[in-house]
Amino acid sequence: MKSAVENLNPTRVRLTVEVPFEELKPSLDAAYKKINQQVTVPGFRKGKIPARIIDQRFGRGAVLEEAVNEALPKFYTDAVNEGELNPLGQPEVDITELKDNELLTFTAEVDIRPTIEIPDYSGIEVTVDAVEVSDEDLDKSVEQLRERFATTSPVERAAAEGDIVVIDLEAKVEGEVLEDGVATGVTYTIGSGELLDGIDEAVTGLEAGGEATFASELKGGSAQGKEAEVSVKVSEVKARELPELDDDFAQLASEFDTLEELRADSRKRLERSKKFEQATQAQEKVLDALLELVEVPIPEKLLEEEINTRKHNLEHHQLGQMGLNLESYLQMQDKTAEEFDAELKEQAEKGIRTQFVLDELVNKEQLSVGQEELTEHLMRRAQSSGMSPDQFAQAVVEGGQVPMLVGEVARGKALAVVVEAAKVVDDKGETVDLDDEEDETGETVEATSEAVEAPAGAEAATEAAEEPAESQEKQDKAES
Known part of the structure; x- marks a missing residue:
């Protein structure tokens, strides 16, 4: 086998491969054997059909096709190794010449890894x-920890920002209630921005049992992106209560005895995080x-x-x-x-x-x-x-x-x-x-x-x- 490499551009080459027919003989023998196992000819046992009979019945071209299909991967790989190439993906193969008992010639175009020169990088x-870590960063971190230990309790008053409300929702588009536009018992924190635009204004000021209607663009579902008329009913209002920032809180939220120790540890954690x-x-x-x-x-x-x-x-x-x-x-x-x-x-x-x-x-x-x-x-x-x-x-x-x-x-x-x-x-x-x-x-x-x-x-x-x-x-x- 002989092969030559033509650089089409820095990332693509064309391989031209010439294979003497004698190198196809193992694949040709394998093709006859495979066809022998797949066909039946009267007068011959399966697997014992002579090659000349297969050529007569099914054509020499079918045998050559099977042989070439079986042999191409090996010849291509040999050519790649001979050219010391690093191919990327599948090649585009073209049989340019196939002369029975003489020669097989094919080309293969394939992308390759480009040659890269790594310069001196020590001067980067x-x-x-x-x-x-500012005092503001520290206060925010401690406040987030405090939020995790917040408790809630029902209140008999109008809902305000920061309160938790349990609500039922119904969305209509062009006057029709959407099949996926009804939700009940949804828990929502006013001001969190986790639901529809406009809902904060709608529920603020409502007590348990209160209702409101507002317009909003739907963020998901079957009518995503459409303007909807949304009805909301508040079934419960809960107030969030944060623990006092004292030594008792430090003992509740950490392994430390004092708030000062908790803040010192929080500062160290923030420093490690910022270093990372x-x-x-x-x-x-x-x-x-x-x-x-x-x-x-x-x-x-x-x-x-x-x-x-x-x-x-x-x-x-x-x-x-x-x-x-x-x-x-x-x-x-x-x-x-x-x-x-x-x-x-x-x-x-x-x-x-x-x-x-x-x-x-x-x-x-x-x-x-x-x-x-x-x-x-x-x-x-x-x-x-x-x-x-x-x-x-x-x-x-x-x-x-x-x-x-x-x-x-x-x-x-x-x-x-x-x-x-x-x-x-x-x-x-x-x-x-x-x-x-x-x-x-x-x-x-x-x-x-x-x-x-x-x-x-x-x-x-x-x-x-x-x-x-x-x-x-x-x-x-x-x-x-």
Whole structure:
């Protein structure tokens, strides 16, 4: 077999492969054997039909087609290895010549990983926010804890902001009550903004048994986006009572004996949280600075697949779980479809460029992934997915996604190498030490998810094709 590589552009090549017919003989023998098991010819036992009879009855072209189909993946893979290529996705295969007992020639066009030169990144310098915990931050944190220990009790008075009301709702559009527009016994905190626009004004001032009507645009359901007339009836008003901020509260809400000790611990937690945020900010800025240093051509098909996958995931998974569609989401975000598409393309491009650059860094720095590192990453991914570690691990193994997780860990380590080499200062000019920063849960900060996780559609696209795609011309030539 002989092969040649033609660079069509920095991310796409055309392989031209010539295969002497004798190298097709094993596949030809396998084709006769397969057809033997599938057909019946009078006068011959199944599996014992001579090759010449198969040629007479079913045509030599059918045998050649079967043989070529069986042989192409191996010849394509051999040509890829010979050319030292890193293919992305399935190739487009075209049989250019098939001469019986003489020669098979085919071409295969495929996207490849671009060649990337990683420049000296030791001069990267970024500025991040300084870690500061103000008295206002501390008061807000303690107040949030206080809110968790609030109690409620029914009151016989008009509802006011901050009160909890139990309400019944009925929505009409063009005078007709919607099938999914009736709800009873809904608990709502006035001023939370968690229900329909206009409901706060409608229920404020109502006592138990009071009713009101207001107009609002529906956020979900069968009439999503339409203007509705909503009737609301208050069946109960409850007041929220917050505990006093004293030592008794500290003992109720924590392991501390005094409010002073509780506030001191809260300040430490806020400092750890802000340091974690600072470290994440540093990683993101260092990554952006690194990407600016590197020229990364992007395969058009890979970019198209990534955009489509991200859009599909948003529409059918994330928005679907919230009862929204893309149109209502764009309205909430105050974006046009064109602005959304431009942002999606920018995100997809950055995701692909990030993966390519960090993967190249993994090779350059000869980084490896240990079993313990992989297990820790798997645990984190399982937690974020809402699955148990065992369930997530099983899904990963069954889906053949272990290499993807290994790649994520390796890319995280590659980014850590760059961050370590970079100079990070805060907005006060102080040098920031990012070693062993932990978040409020005690987890050591690692590379951002955008950096370490594969692009949404990259799982299939970055795997070398096992079977080249068939072409109509191949079939036509084989049949001839």
